[in-house]
Amino acid sequence: MTTTFVNPALYVAGQWLEKASGGARPVFNPATATEIGQLPLAGPAELAAAAESAQHGFEQWRRVRPHDRYVILRRAAELLRQRADEIATVLTLEQGKPLAEAKREVVLSADIIDFQAEEAKRLYGRTVAPRVDGILSHTVSRVPVGPVAAFTPWNFPVNLPSRKLGSALAAGCSVVIKPAEETPASCMLLVRCFLDAGLPAEVINMLCGDPALVSSFLIERPEIAKVSVTGSVAVGKLLGEQAARHVKRFTGELGGHAPVIVCEDMCEGAALDFVLKQSVTAKYRNAGQVCASPIRFYVPRAQLATFSERFAAAAQKLQLGSGLDAATQMGPLAHARRIEDMERFVDDAVGQGARLLAGGHRADRPGWFFEPTVFAEAPPTSRLMQQEPFGPIAVIQPFDELDDAISQANALPYALGAYAFTSDLHTAHRLGESIEAGMVGINHFGVSQPELPFGGHKESGIGQEQGAEGITHYTEVKTITVGQPF
Numbered sequence: 001m002t003t004t005f006v007n008p009a010l011y012v013a014g015q016w017l018e019k020a021s022g023g024a025r026p027v028f029n030p031a032t033a034t035e036i037g038q039l040p041l042a043g044p045a046e047l048a049a050a051a052e053s054a055q056h057g058f059e060q061w062r063r064v065r066p067h068d069r070y071v072i073l074r075r076a077a078e079l080l081r082q083r084a085d086e087i088a089t090v091l092t093l094e095q096g097k098p099l100a101e102a103k104r105e106v107v108l109s110a111d112i113i114d115f116q117a118e119e120a121k122r123l124y125g126r127t128v129a130p131r132v133d134g135i136l137s138h139t140v141s142r143v144p145v146g147p148v149a150a151f152t153p154w155n156f157p158v159n160l161p162s163r164k165l166g167s168a169l170a171a172g173c174s175v176v177i178k179p180a181e182e183t184p185a186s187c188m189l190l191v192r193c194f195l196d197a198g199l200p201a202e203v204i205n206m207l208c209g210d211p212a213l214v215s216s217f218l219i220e221r222p223e224i225a226k227v228s229v230t231g232s233v234a235v236g237k238l239l240g241e242q243a244a245r246h247v248k249r250f251t252g253e254l255g256g257h258a259p260v261i262v263c264e265d266m267c268e269g270a271a272l273d274f275v276l277k278q279s280v281t282a283k284y285r286n287a288g289q290v291c292a293s294p295i296r297f298y299v300p301r302a303q304l305a306t307f308s309e310r311f312a313a314a315a316q317k318l319q320l321g322s323g324l325d326a327a328t329q330m331g332p333l334a335h336a337r338r339i340e341d342m343e344r345f346v347d348d349a350v351g352q353g354a355r356l357l358a359g360g361h362r363a364d365r366p367g368w369f370f371e372p373t374v375f376a377e378a379p380p381t382s383r384l385m386q387q388e389p390f391g392p393i394a395v396i397q398p399f400d401e402l403d404d405a406i407s408q409a410n411a412l413p414y415a416l417g418a419y420a421f422t423s424d425l426h427t428a429h430r431l432g433e434s435i436e437a438g439m440v441g442i443n444h445f446g447v448s449q450p451e452l453p454f455g456g457h458k459e460s461g462i463g464q465e466q467g468a469e470g471i472t473h474y475t476e477v478k479t480i481t482v483g484q485p486f
């Protein structure tokens, strides 16, 4: 297995580019904060070429039968599985997460592509009975929306592109994808799987550059029909506004601030052990850089001390280190900006009187490591209780009545993932129905599955990815109605 980095290149109009007109920027290993590669950056010339190429690619791909699209996508998923060790290593080198997490991400991405490939064959239409004589047929079908501009972040550099590419390509769209500049190489290796599987060259274009320039340039291009973004609420609003100005279709998978309600009946003995083990694992997975990461834990007031002390003790025991080291349980944050952001969250929470129970500092070692951090009783005005920390910070809050916990859970404009633990079936249903979120996990954190729709309510997003819903967002409804000629 290789432990070397693969220098990233852009893929524009059927050519791999190791240099581009926008210059270049370094790619870093977050575990050491050292440069590991150079990324070429697209300028207007490559951006225009990519948009034109996506139009050519679309004209070709839309005519490929769904079954043939399915065959190519299934082959790409298989190549991804075969290359999982190499791709996971590159992912860990540029993003930082433990290798086992990176490998799971790559294999899960193959499952996502497989599922969407199957959906290509199930884009059913319908016929509708005419209401007057002289009409032969009304046919309602789904057609591909057109070339897509897709923007993905650095926290899941293979999974998030796979969600967009799997659905868009299955639907018959071409894609110009801009992965995060911090983590371009693992996405490049994903793109190679599609091309090696037989995807026609111009159906996919991949480039990086100045994010604001790339997005505004592409969204304004007449070739681009749809914009799909995963990122912060702020970036989602910006790109959504730009798309709306041109009446372009838009999917946004944006931030979250997931609450976790732990009911009284889960606060003792084996039940409490179970909740704590699941919670600490879910919280510090990918160093908390997950849009559906649990953030606010609500526990009965009488259990606050025990729950928070045990949570903090478990967090402090986590082994930090390079993702390539098999003993590592939590890697570094993906880039230096995240460390500064964590410090701002901590300073603000401490300043507002929250109790710091664990961590709170950058770790005393090279690289962008931040200690697993636990707060209790943070005031609702603190930044931590209002904005997505997107890092290894948990906050544990007391509640008196379950209704109060539900109100607090629903108090923010975010509504992506939410979780609750209870052994009571009636309470499980009540929580599932009353918590406002796109995805509610009861007694587990595994809300993201290839078979299930993933998406948020309120400001957390528009549309869904994965599941049967994923592909539909890359289609338009078209009605053809045929009358008798005379």
Ligand SMILES: NC(=O)C1=CN([C@@H]2O[C@H](COP(=O)(O)OP(=O)(O)OC[C@H]3O[C@@H](n4cnc5c(N)ncnc54)[C@H](O)[C@@H]3O)[C@@H](O)[C@H]2O)C=CC1
Residues within 6 Å of the ligand: 151, 152, 153, 154, 155, 179, 180, 181, 211, 212, 213, 215, 216, 230, 231, 232, 233, 235, 238, 239, 253, 254, 255, 256, 290, 291, 337, 338, 388, 389, 390
């Ligand atoms: N929903 C998710 O999975 C993600 C959410 N975020 C959120 O974003 C916050 C800030 O993340 P940072 O990386 O520090 O900041 P950032 O906002 O600079 O970048 C976030 C991502 O958006 C992209 N981006 C930024 N401006 C863009 C633009 N005008 N057009 C197209 N893409 C653009 C970047 O390339 C990057 O991949 C995090 O605290 C978190 O709340 C970040 C990454 C993933």
Ligand SMILES: O=Cc1ccc(S(=O)(=O)O)cc1
Residues within 6 Å of the ligand: 105, 108, 155, 156, 159, 289, 290, 291, 292, 448, 449
């Ligand atoms: O950041 C969003 C995100 C990405 C991946 C997953 S999972 O690996 O499929 O669980 C969850 C959330």
